[in-house]
Amino acid sequence: xxxxxxxxxxxxxxxxxxxxxxxxxxxxxxxxxxxxxxxxxxxxxxxxxxxxxxxxxxxxxxxxxxxxxxxxxxxxxxxxxxxxxxxxxxxxxxxxxxxxxxxxxxxxxxxxxxxxxxxxxxxxxxxxxxxxxxxxxxxxxxxxxxxxxxxxxxxxxxxxxxxxxxxxxxxxxxxxxxxxxxxxxxxxxxxxxxxxxxxxxxxxxxxxxxxxxxxxxxxxxxxxxxxxxxxxxxxxxxxxx
Ligand code: GLP
Numbered sequence: 001x002x003x004x005x006x007x008x009x010x011x012x013x014x015x016x017x018x019x020x021x022x023x024x025x026x027x028x029x030x031x032x033x034x035x036x037x038x039x040x041x042x043x044x045x046x047x048x049x050x051x052x053x054x055x056x057x058x059x060x061x062x063x064x065x066x067x068x069x070x071x072x073x074x075x076x077x078x079x080x081x082x083x084x085x086x087x088x089x090x091x092x093x094x095x096x097x098x099x100x101x102x103x104x105x106x107x108x109x110x111x112x113x114x115x116x117x118x119x120x121x122x123x124x125x126x127x128x129x130x131x132x133x134x135x136x137x138x139x140x141x142x143x144x145x146x147x148x149x150x151x152x153x154x155x156x157x158x159x160x161x162x163x164x165x166x167x168x169x170x171x172x173x174x175x176x177x178x179x180x181x182x183x184x185x186x187x188x189x190x191x192x193x194x195x196x197x198x199x200x201x202x203x204x205x206x207x208x209x210x211x212x213x214x215x216x217x218x219x220x221x222x223x224x225x226x227x228x229x230x231x232x233x234x235x236x237x238x239x240x241x
Contacts, residue, residue, distance in 0.1 A: 001210060001229045005238045009198055013042030016130075016196055016232040020047070021056065023128050023192045030061045031120075031127045033187070034099070035140075036083045039132030039196045043232075048091040058092050062123050063099035064116075066131070066140040067181035070104040070154065078168045079104070102152060102180040113152040113180050120186065129190035133197050136160050137205040137218040141181035144217045150183030184222050193226045198234040206233055207240035 006012040020043070024030035050056035065084050074081040081101045089099050100119060106112035120126060131139050136158065142150065143158045156178055157165075166172040187193065197206055209220035210231065223229040 001224060001226075001231055003210060003238075003241070004230065004232045006232065006234055008234060009042040010046075012196060012198065012232050012234055013046035016040075016043040016194055016230075017046040017050065019192075019230055019232070020128050020130070020194060021050075024061070027127060028060075029124070030058075031123050031125065032058075032061055032063050033126040033129030033131075033182075033190055034063045034065045034084055034088050035130045035132050036065070036067070036080050036087070037132040039198065039202075040130050041087070042198070043130065043194075043196055044088060044091065051091070051093050058094050061094060061098065063088070063094055064120050064123070064126060064182075065099070065101040066129075066187075067179055068102040068104040069176040070109065070178035070180060071176055072104065074105070102182070104176075104180050109154050109180060113154065116180075116182075117152045117186060120189075126190040128192045128194055129187055131187070131193060131195040131220075133195060133202060133205050133209065133220050134161055135164055135201055135205055137208055137220045139184070139187060139195070139220045139223075141179040142184050142187075142219045144219060146184055146216060146219050148188075148216060148222050149185040151186050152180065152182045155179055155181055184219060188222060188226055190226075191228065193223055193229045195220070195223065195229065195231045196233065197231075197237040200236040200239060202233075202237045203240040206231070206237050210241060
Protein backbone atom coordinates (compact mmCIF):
# COMPACT_ATOMS: atom_id res chain seq x y z
CA UNK A 1 0.00 0.00 0.00
CA UNK A 2 1.19 3.48 -0.79
CA UNK A 3 0.07 5.88 1.94
CA UNK A 4 0.00 9.56 1.01
CA UNK A 5 -0.67 11.92 3.92
CA UNK A 6 -1.74 15.43 2.91
CA UNK A 7 -2.26 18.51 5.01
CA UNK A 8 -5.76 19.28 3.75
CA UNK A 9 -8.48 18.28 1.29
CA UNK A 10 -7.16 20.54 -1.47
CA UNK A 11 -3.73 18.90 -1.35
CA UNK A 12 -5.32 15.43 -1.14
CA UNK A 13 -7.38 16.19 -4.24
CA UNK A 14 -4.27 17.16 -6.20
CA UNK A 15 -2.30 14.11 -5.00
CA UNK A 16 -5.14 11.73 -5.89
CA UNK A 17 -5.81 13.41 -9.26
CA UNK A 18 -2.11 13.19 -10.19
CA UNK A 19 -2.16 9.48 -9.55
CA UNK A 20 -5.45 8.82 -11.32
CA UNK A 21 -4.29 10.73 -14.40
CA UNK A 22 -0.96 8.90 -14.35
CA UNK A 23 -2.69 5.52 -14.57
CA UNK A 24 -5.26 6.41 -17.23
CA UNK A 25 -3.15 8.69 -19.41
CA UNK A 26 -2.81 7.36 -22.93
CA UNK A 27 -5.39 4.59 -22.51
CA UNK A 28 -7.77 4.58 -25.48
CA UNK A 29 -10.75 3.84 -23.22
CA UNK A 30 -9.97 4.39 -19.57
CA UNK A 31 -12.31 2.58 -17.20
CA UNK A 32 -12.86 4.41 -13.93
CA UNK A 33 -14.61 2.97 -10.89
CA UNK A 34 -16.63 5.74 -9.27
CA UNK A 35 -17.44 6.23 -5.60
CA UNK A 36 -20.01 8.44 -3.94
CA UNK A 37 -19.70 10.03 -0.50
CA UNK A 38 -17.75 12.96 0.84
CA UNK A 39 -14.35 11.18 0.84
CA UNK A 40 -13.56 11.48 -2.90
CA UNK A 41 -15.05 14.99 -3.25
CA UNK A 42 -11.65 16.72 -3.21
CA UNK A 43 -10.52 14.43 -6.03
CA UNK A 44 -13.59 15.20 -8.15
CA UNK A 45 -13.10 18.92 -7.52
CA UNK A 46 -9.50 18.78 -8.70
CA UNK A 47 -10.44 16.69 -11.75
CA UNK A 48 -13.17 19.25 -12.53
CA UNK A 49 -10.59 22.07 -12.41
CA UNK A 50 -8.42 20.14 -14.89
CA UNK A 51 -11.37 19.42 -17.20
CA UNK A 52 -12.50 23.05 -17.12
CA UNK A 53 -8.94 24.19 -17.76
CA UNK A 54 -8.75 21.96 -20.83
CA UNK A 55 -6.01 19.82 -19.30
CA UNK A 56 -8.12 16.66 -19.00
CA UNK A 57 -10.77 15.05 -21.16
CA UNK A 58 -12.84 12.21 -19.72
CA UNK A 59 -15.57 12.19 -22.36
CA UNK A 60 -14.24 8.91 -23.80
CA UNK A 61 -13.82 7.22 -20.41
CA UNK A 62 -16.15 4.53 -19.13
CA UNK A 63 -17.42 4.73 -15.56
CA UNK A 64 -18.84 2.12 -13.22
CA UNK A 65 -20.25 3.22 -9.89
CA UNK A 66 -19.61 1.08 -6.85
CA UNK A 67 -23.07 0.85 -5.42
CA UNK A 68 -26.72 1.91 -5.28
CA UNK A 69 -29.52 1.80 -2.75
CA UNK A 70 -32.28 -0.73 -3.31
CA UNK A 71 -35.79 0.55 -3.79
CA UNK A 72 -35.38 4.28 -4.19
CA UNK A 73 -36.29 5.91 -7.45
CA UNK A 74 -33.43 6.98 -9.72
CA UNK A 75 -34.75 10.53 -9.66
CA UNK A 76 -34.56 10.64 -5.84
CA UNK A 77 -31.84 13.21 -5.03
CA UNK A 78 -30.04 10.70 -2.81
CA UNK A 79 -30.11 7.77 -5.22
CA UNK A 80 -26.55 7.10 -6.32
CA UNK A 81 -27.77 7.54 -9.91
CA UNK A 82 -28.57 11.15 -9.03
CA UNK A 83 -25.45 11.65 -6.92
CA UNK A 84 -23.12 10.26 -9.62
CA UNK A 85 -24.87 12.38 -12.27
CA UNK A 86 -24.58 15.63 -10.33
CA UNK A 87 -21.27 15.17 -8.58
CA UNK A 88 -19.33 13.22 -11.20
CA UNK A 89 -20.77 12.99 -14.73
CA UNK A 90 -21.77 16.64 -15.08
CA UNK A 91 -18.76 18.39 -13.52
CA UNK A 92 -16.25 15.97 -15.09
CA UNK A 93 -18.06 16.19 -18.43
CA UNK A 94 -18.19 12.42 -18.75
CA UNK A 95 -20.56 10.97 -21.34
CA UNK A 96 -23.75 9.89 -19.50
CA UNK A 97 -24.29 6.81 -21.69
CA UNK A 98 -20.76 5.65 -20.82
CA UNK A 99 -21.32 5.68 -17.06
CA UNK A 100 -23.26 2.95 -15.28
CA UNK A 101 -24.64 2.66 -11.77
CA UNK A 102 -25.94 -0.66 -10.37
CA UNK A 103 -29.68 -1.11 -10.75
CA UNK A 104 -31.41 -1.00 -7.38
CA UNK A 105 -34.88 -1.24 -8.90
CA UNK A 106 -34.57 -4.33 -11.12
CA UNK A 107 -37.25 -7.00 -10.74
CA UNK A 108 -34.43 -9.53 -10.47
CA UNK A 109 -31.76 -7.70 -8.52
CA UNK A 110 -29.21 -10.52 -8.57
CA UNK A 111 -29.53 -11.02 -12.33
CA UNK A 112 -28.96 -7.29 -12.81
CA UNK A 113 -25.95 -7.45 -10.45
CA UNK A 114 -24.46 -10.39 -12.40
CA UNK A 115 -24.95 -8.48 -15.63
CA UNK A 116 -23.17 -5.49 -14.06
CA UNK A 117 -20.09 -7.61 -13.30
CA UNK A 118 -20.16 -8.92 -16.86
CA UNK A 119 -20.31 -5.38 -18.22
CA UNK A 120 -17.20 -4.47 -16.20
CA UNK A 121 -15.41 -7.51 -17.60
CA UNK A 122 -16.51 -6.70 -21.15
CA UNK A 123 -15.11 -3.19 -20.71
CA UNK A 124 -11.75 -4.80 -19.96
CA UNK A 125 -11.88 -4.31 -16.18
CA UNK A 126 -11.50 -1.20 -14.06
CA UNK A 127 -8.25 0.73 -14.53
CA UNK A 128 -8.58 2.96 -11.47
CA UNK A 129 -11.14 2.28 -8.76
CA UNK A 130 -11.88 5.36 -6.66
CA UNK A 131 -12.91 4.45 -3.11
CA UNK A 132 -14.06 6.14 0.05
CA UNK A 133 -14.28 4.29 3.35
CA UNK A 134 -17.06 4.03 5.90
CA UNK A 135 -16.45 4.60 9.59
CA UNK A 136 -16.74 0.80 10.03
CA UNK A 137 -14.18 0.33 7.24
CA UNK A 138 -16.71 -0.67 4.60
CA UNK A 139 -15.79 -0.02 0.97
CA UNK A 140 -18.58 0.33 -1.56
CA UNK A 141 -21.30 -1.03 0.69
CA UNK A 142 -19.34 -4.12 1.67
CA UNK A 143 -20.12 -4.12 5.34
CA UNK A 144 -18.02 -5.98 7.96
CA UNK A 145 -17.96 -9.75 7.39
CA UNK A 146 -18.55 -9.42 3.64
CA UNK A 147 -16.78 -12.20 1.79
CA UNK A 148 -13.40 -11.22 0.36
CA UNK A 149 -14.30 -13.00 -2.87
CA UNK A 150 -17.76 -11.45 -3.23
CA UNK A 151 -19.04 -10.09 -6.54
CA UNK A 152 -21.76 -7.48 -7.16
CA UNK A 153 -24.77 -8.44 -5.04
CA UNK A 154 -27.49 -7.31 -2.65
CA UNK A 155 -26.43 -6.44 0.88
CA UNK A 156 -28.20 -5.34 4.04
CA UNK A 157 -26.94 -2.04 5.41
CA UNK A 158 -25.76 -2.08 9.02
CA UNK A 159 -27.47 0.19 11.58
CA UNK A 160 -24.16 2.13 11.78
CA UNK A 161 -24.11 2.84 8.03
CA UNK A 162 -27.79 3.78 7.98
CA UNK A 163 -27.09 6.16 10.86
CA UNK A 164 -24.02 7.61 9.09
CA UNK A 165 -26.05 8.16 5.92
CA UNK A 166 -29.18 9.47 7.66
CA UNK A 167 -27.77 12.99 7.25
CA UNK A 168 -28.67 12.80 3.57
CA UNK A 169 -32.32 11.94 4.27
CA UNK A 170 -35.10 13.60 6.28
CA UNK A 171 -35.03 10.84 8.88
CA UNK A 172 -33.30 7.52 9.51
CA UNK A 173 -36.50 5.65 8.61
CA UNK A 174 -36.11 6.91 5.06
CA UNK A 175 -32.60 5.46 4.66
CA UNK A 176 -32.96 2.30 2.58
CA UNK A 177 -32.25 -0.96 4.37
CA UNK A 178 -30.60 -2.69 1.39
CA UNK A 179 -28.21 -1.88 -1.42
CA UNK A 180 -26.54 -3.40 -4.45
CA UNK A 181 -22.77 -3.15 -4.25
CA UNK A 182 -19.77 -4.31 -6.18
CA UNK A 183 -18.16 -7.08 -4.16
CA UNK A 184 -14.76 -7.02 -2.52
CA UNK A 185 -13.64 -9.50 -5.20
CA UNK A 186 -14.89 -7.14 -7.90
CA UNK A 187 -13.01 -4.24 -6.31
CA UNK A 188 -9.85 -6.33 -5.94
CA UNK A 189 -9.86 -6.97 -9.71
CA UNK A 190 -9.22 -3.27 -10.39
CA UNK A 191 -5.71 -2.48 -11.61
CA UNK A 192 -5.32 0.46 -9.20
CA UNK A 193 -7.36 1.07 -6.04
CA UNK A 194 -7.31 4.73 -5.02
CA UNK A 195 -8.86 5.21 -1.58
CA UNK A 196 -9.47 8.61 -0.03
CA UNK A 197 -10.46 9.60 3.49
CA UNK A 198 -10.44 12.70 5.60
CA UNK A 199 -11.25 13.66 9.16
CA UNK A 200 -10.75 12.13 12.57
CA UNK A 201 -13.96 10.10 12.25
CA UNK A 202 -12.14 7.86 9.77
CA UNK A 203 -8.89 7.51 11.77
CA UNK A 204 -9.82 4.17 13.38
CA UNK A 205 -10.97 2.68 10.08
CA UNK A 206 -7.77 3.83 8.36
CA UNK A 207 -5.54 2.42 11.13
CA UNK A 208 -7.38 -0.92 11.03
CA UNK A 209 -7.20 -1.05 7.23
CA UNK A 210 -3.49 -0.25 7.02
CA UNK A 211 -2.03 -1.76 10.18
CA UNK A 212 -4.58 -4.28 11.41
CA UNK A 213 -4.93 -7.91 10.38
CA UNK A 214 -6.57 -8.72 7.05
CA UNK A 215 -9.93 -9.78 8.40
CA UNK A 216 -13.49 -9.64 7.15
CA UNK A 217 -14.53 -7.56 10.17
CA UNK A 218 -12.50 -4.79 8.47
CA UNK A 219 -13.53 -5.09 4.79
CA UNK A 220 -11.03 -2.45 3.58
CA UNK A 221 -8.13 -4.51 5.02
CA UNK A 222 -8.32 -6.72 1.91
CA UNK A 223 -6.63 -3.82 0.10
CA UNK A 224 -3.39 -4.87 1.83
CA UNK A 225 -3.39 -7.66 -0.76
CA UNK A 226 -4.15 -5.34 -3.67
CA UNK A 227 -1.15 -5.10 -6.02
CA UNK A 228 -1.54 -1.33 -6.33
CA UNK A 229 -3.51 0.29 -3.52
CA UNK A 230 -2.97 4.00 -2.98
CA UNK A 231 -4.40 5.61 0.14
CA UNK A 232 -4.66 9.40 0.08
CA UNK A 233 -5.66 10.84 3.46
CA UNK A 234 -5.44 14.03 5.46
CA UNK A 235 -3.56 14.35 8.74
CA UNK A 236 -6.69 13.83 10.86
CA UNK A 237 -7.54 10.53 9.12
CA UNK A 238 -3.89 9.49 9.52
CA UNK A 239 -3.77 10.40 13.20
CA UNK A 240 -4.00 6.81 14.49
CA UNK A 241 -1.35 5.33 12.19
C1 GLP B 1 -21.28 5.25 1.74
C2 GLP B 1 -20.84 4.71 0.37
C3 GLP B 1 -19.38 4.39 0.34
C4 GLP B 1 -18.61 5.53 0.97
C5 GLP B 1 -18.95 5.62 2.43
C6 GLP B 1 -18.26 6.77 3.15
O1 GLP B 1 -21.93 4.35 2.54
N1 GLP B 1 -21.57 3.59 -0.08
O2 GLP B 1 -18.97 4.15 -1.00
O3 GLP B 1 -17.24 5.31 0.84
O4 GLP B 1 -20.34 5.77 2.61
O5 GLP B 1 -18.92 7.96 2.92
P1 GLP B 1 -18.28 9.36 3.23
O6 GLP B 1 -17.11 9.49 2.33
O7 GLP B 1 -19.34 10.36 2.92
O8 GLP B 1 -17.90 9.34 4.66
